[in-house]
């Protein structure tokens with residue numbers, strides 16, 4: 001997608017400066033093992049902060065972030081390098097009650113401490129090289145694609161996923177493509193998940209559509225014809241094979257205070 005002056009897809013640049021998300025609170029309300037050894041698709045990954053956090057700190061075997069805006073996807077690849085460069089060496093020591101450090105057997109999935117090296121290291125010395133390692137280990141377990149995921153497939157879709165994330169994206173799909181696009185999106189999520197697969201949605205409230213409509217005439221015109229509302233999402237998802245959602249909580253500050261819902265495919 002060519003960069004547009006108006007972020008009509010919610011393709012905000014510098015989004016995570018406004019929405020600080022190291023230890024993203026939306027991930028913290030999820031059940032602990034949600035991502036452990038799971039293949040995850042992050043739809044609308046923006047600059048990749050959430051995708052990288054899941055890949056680094058939540059034990060996912062594979063995370064694919066997809067975004068409609070190629071500049072954001074490039075930034076996501078840079079973010080991956082930044083997060084890697086701040087990560088410490090694999091932890092292979094433990095300290096006993098007396099404070100004595102003892103060697104222990106290296107864990108099968110050794111992960112270094114996040115934010116071990118200060119950002120100034122990578123700034124002044126350049127990012128750390130990424131050595132080869134197993135594909136399920138960070139940062140090899142996270143990659144990014146540019147695509148309009150409502151209308152286009154990406155190669156990874158073929159193998160399916162265990163978890164799909166849809167954080168702060170339903171409004172943008174709805175306003176750009178109408179009720180039909182939203183149904184297509186939900187249908188595609190159902191198609192890439194096996195029974196038991198999970199769809200995590202943080203949807204924007206209907207009242208917030210008003211501000212987005214003011215961005216652009218296309219969105220304003222589209223909004224006129226919308227019959228569906230965010231309250232209809234559980235019914236729509238039930239019609240295509242998801243169970244009742246579990247509301248995990250409402251997190252985020254100010255305008256970002258939104259509910260996080262977990263749907264399981266039956």
Ligand SMILES: C[S@@+](CC[C@H](N)C(=O)[O-])C[C@H]1O[C@@H](n2cnc3c(N)ncnc32)[C@H](O)[C@@H]1O
Pocket residue numbers: 009010011012015043044045046047050066067068069072147148149150151166167168169172173
């Ligand atoms: C408001 S941002 C949310 C970013 C991220 N999911 C989060 O909540 O931290 C919405 C993102 O969805 C992307 N997006 C919108 N429509 C999309 C589509 N059809 N396919 C892929 N990405 C899309 C935008 O480019 C933008 O980066």
